[in-house]
Amino acid sequence: WSGSPKFDMGDAQKVKKRKNSKAKFENLEEQECVSTQICKINYSKYPKDGLKATENRIKEHNCLKLFSDELHCTYCDKVVSNHRSHCIAHMKTAEHLKNEMIYHTKSNCERNTDGPHADFVLKATNTSGRKLEPFQLEIFFAKHEFTAKHLLCCSDCETFTMKDLLSMADAECTYLWENLKLGYTETKGLPALRQQCSLLYEGFDSNNILCFAGAEEGIFCTIQTILSSLSGPKNRNAKAHHVIIITPCYQSLLSIPASLSFTVTTVPLTLTTNQQPLPHSQNHTPTPQEWKLNFSMLKEAIKPGQTKLLVVNFPHNPTGAILTLAQQQEIVNMAREHSFWIFSDEVYRGFESVHVDNESPNRDDSVPFCTLYPKAISLGAMSKVYGMPGVRVGWVACQDRQLLARISESKHYLSICNSAPSEILALIALRARDKILARNKSIVQHNLALVEAFLSRHPNDFSWVPPRGGCCGFMRYHKASSTKTLDAITKTLVNRFGVLILPGDNFPLHIRTLPTDGVHNESNNADSNASLIPLESCAVVEQDSNPGDSPKLVEVSNPSEGIESFFRVGLGRANFGEALKAFENALPFLDED
Secondary structure, three states: OOOOOOOOOHHHHHHHOOOOHHHHHHHHHHOEOOOOOOOOOEHHHOOOOOHHHHHHHHHHHOOHHHHOOOEEEOOOOEEEOOHHHHHHHHHHHHHHHOHHHHHHHHHHHHHHOOOHHHHHHHHHHOOOOOOOOOOHHHHHHHHHOOOOOEEOOOOOOOOOOHHHHHOOOOHHHHHHHHOOOOOOOOOOOOHHHHHHHHOOOOOOOHHHEEEEOOHHHHHHHHHHHHHHOOOOHHHOOOOOOEEEEEEOOOHHHHHHHHHOOOEEEEEEOEEEOOOOOOOOOOOOOOOOOEEEOOHHHHHHHOOOOOEEEEEEEOOOOOOOOOOOHHHHHHHHHHHHHHOOEEEEEOOOOOOEOOOOOOOOOOOOOOOOHHHOOOOEEEEEEOOOOOOOHHHOOEEEEEOOHHHHHHHHHHHOOOOOOOOHHHHHHHHHHHHOHHHHHHHHHHHHHHHHHHHHHHHHHOOOOEEEOOOOEOOEEEEEEOOOOOOOOHHHHHHHHHHHHOEEOEEHHHOOOOOOOOOOOOOOOHHHOOOOOOEEOOOOOOEEEEOOOOOOOOOEEEEOOOOOOOHHHEEEEEOOOOOHHHHHHHHHHHHHHHHHO
């Protein structure tokens, strides 16, 4: 290779002149190597001659054999099979001893190397995380959402014109709108808006609310703040931290924790037999299933002392599943016992039980998680049930005001503050909440009837579990196969017929940690009769807590039908019937293809 990484010892020599610097290095003799899983060494093995010896040992390792497969390690007198990883462990130790050295190495390597060397620089200097994956769902929508004529997959409700929304404004909001100045706004959000949001959470006030430029910013800032506080310098030698995520889910709920190199376990919703089928149109036979959270699997996923965060989303996108208050309490009891945080995506709150009677035993009686548990954060937004994604206003609610203050510091690196006009528009909508939700619920209920009629005409091709909350559902296309994938069908629909559907593989279902023997025993679950929706392929990823290791693939039975046979159906738009008709008219051509 043309350029091995070199330590410029000029900075180290400057450090040597600092008062007591030599003593500091000598006192490290009893400190264990940072990367103990790779190399069990102790500084007491080395001569206690301070900084100069440390410099010499680093120089010895700064050579081409750093990247060889099997060589003698001059650092700890061992023959190692993976000399590159072994040496990088010591480079981490060097970084722990003196950050200036490793920083200078990074700058030298970036100037004269690329390829494998660039990878070395990344591993040696940025060991705390991985980069974020491409946002598959948003890339999909960016390509098709504004060109397709018929959208069958929208996750939001019918929106409003400015004229219609402003007509709902009360006297105070009208005054604020007409006298609005387009300057910076408060980082926390408009006080009147935060106060209005707090009314959605019993016992809360404006100090329990932090506003964002949309829900996604709230997701990013909150999860980053919680998990970053666990991976700082004071926690380097702590046990591996662990996150549990309920899937399928919106991608950022999974990608952000994974990017921070936390161990991630996913608990997928299951399709179970429903003893009390949900009411349907008389024209269609009830489907004896429901989407359900398997609490036995959730309990098995918890790692005592390591699990730090549980991420949930109810009413659920894309299945429409809900939780009862009793189920929420069960989750909170687990969180209290193991002292982990709960991040609850509740952007569909207000649309619980949209298609069942208020007296039904299936009625959702849940409450915001943040009102049940001090270490719970609830996410809200104007985008979904209010039908106002264009205003880009979201918020988080939490009992812990100190946490909210830390989260707001993350916002300083992103939007800094919300749009001033958007905050007034959101305030108007929240004060007209009952009127807006009533209109949007009537649209969803009308569209549900259209879907039931559609299913009655195509009973062999399509099926679904009617959503119990939210404004979207997960429909299965039974003709999807390895040779006729939903991705291919989606391209045909949008290109030839202008109809856009959203394939289920845009909602991550993995990563799922299996037992140590690689076999998941369904008999251990309370819901042993539940049929798991299989993963996207026959390989389940077990992600290790060590970011330097490769994921372990565990073979499972080949699924006959997995998430790749599902697509999301959005029920919130007034023109849904037109889109559904266009979709139905295209079906004969899909059969020909």
